[in-house]
Amino acid sequence: MTTRTYASPRRAQGAAETRRAILRAALDVFEDKGYTAASLAEIAAKAQVSLNTIYVSVGKKPQLLLAIFEEATSDADIDSTLAGVESEDSPLRIIAHIAHGTRVIFERHSWALGELYDNAATSEEFTQTIAASEAQYRARLGVAAARVAALHAPLDAGRASDVLWFYFGFRPWRELRKLSWSWDDAEMWLSQQAASALL
Numbered sequence: 001m002t003t004r005t006y007a008s009p010r011r012a013q014g015a016a017e018t019r020r021a022i023l024r025a026a027l028d029v030f031e032d033k034g035y036t037a038a039s040l041a042e043i044a045a046k047a048q049v050s051l052n053t054i055y056v057s058v059g060k061k062p063q064l065l066l067a068i069f070e071e072a073t074s075d076a077d078i079d080s081t082l083a084g085v086e087s088e089d090s091p092l093r094i095i096a097h098i099a100h101g102t103r104v105i106f107e108r109h110s111w112a113l114g115e116l117y118d119n120a121a122t123s124e125e126f127t128q129t130i131a132a133s134e135a136q137y138r139a140r141l142g143v144a145a146a147r148v149a150a151l152h153a154p155l156d157a158g159r160a161s162d163v164l165w166f167y168f169g170f171r172p173w174r175e176l177r178k179l180s181w182s183w184d185d186a187e188m189w190l191s192q193q194a195a196s197a198l199l
Helices: 009-033 040-047 051-057 061-073 076-087 091-118 124-151 157-168 170-178 183-198
Strands: none
Touching: 009 040, 009 051, 009 061, 009 091, 040 051, 061 091, 061 124, 076 091, 076 124, 091 124, 091 157, 091 170, 091 183, 124 157, 157 170, 157 183, 170 183
């Protein structure tokens, strides 16, 4: 006689809510103390859960940071930016749309993205996650580049993709922010530079 495993929807919902609470608490503590100095005990207290609950729900500190990073890379505004690109018929407006869309994502998740990049050397898993997310992001930019190239012959789609990555990857935004540029100024300048390089 085979036994059947019963999955309670309410239990699954509770587990998902607990995980979200843990990740919110982890982000708050990491931002306040820094990833290296933050402790799991502080995160558990902030989330009002036990240490064991954190281990079971997410894992240790590296897994917490990775989970926060993965939430950033699956932000719903990424898909809405791509949808906006596909409906545009002006290369200039497409570039401006990409500039604004990436600005929104990077501004919202700048801490998580920066912290993972800063700690990449401490974990092979961090390095692999960054490489995978960059490959995924470049593929998304490739879709936009193909649209720009189709509307602006004889622009090469591959070269256009490289240019979009050069101007709209995470690092250019971060460097300008380190130089005390406002998000508005960075968005305008990067958009202008990308347009000048492509059109």
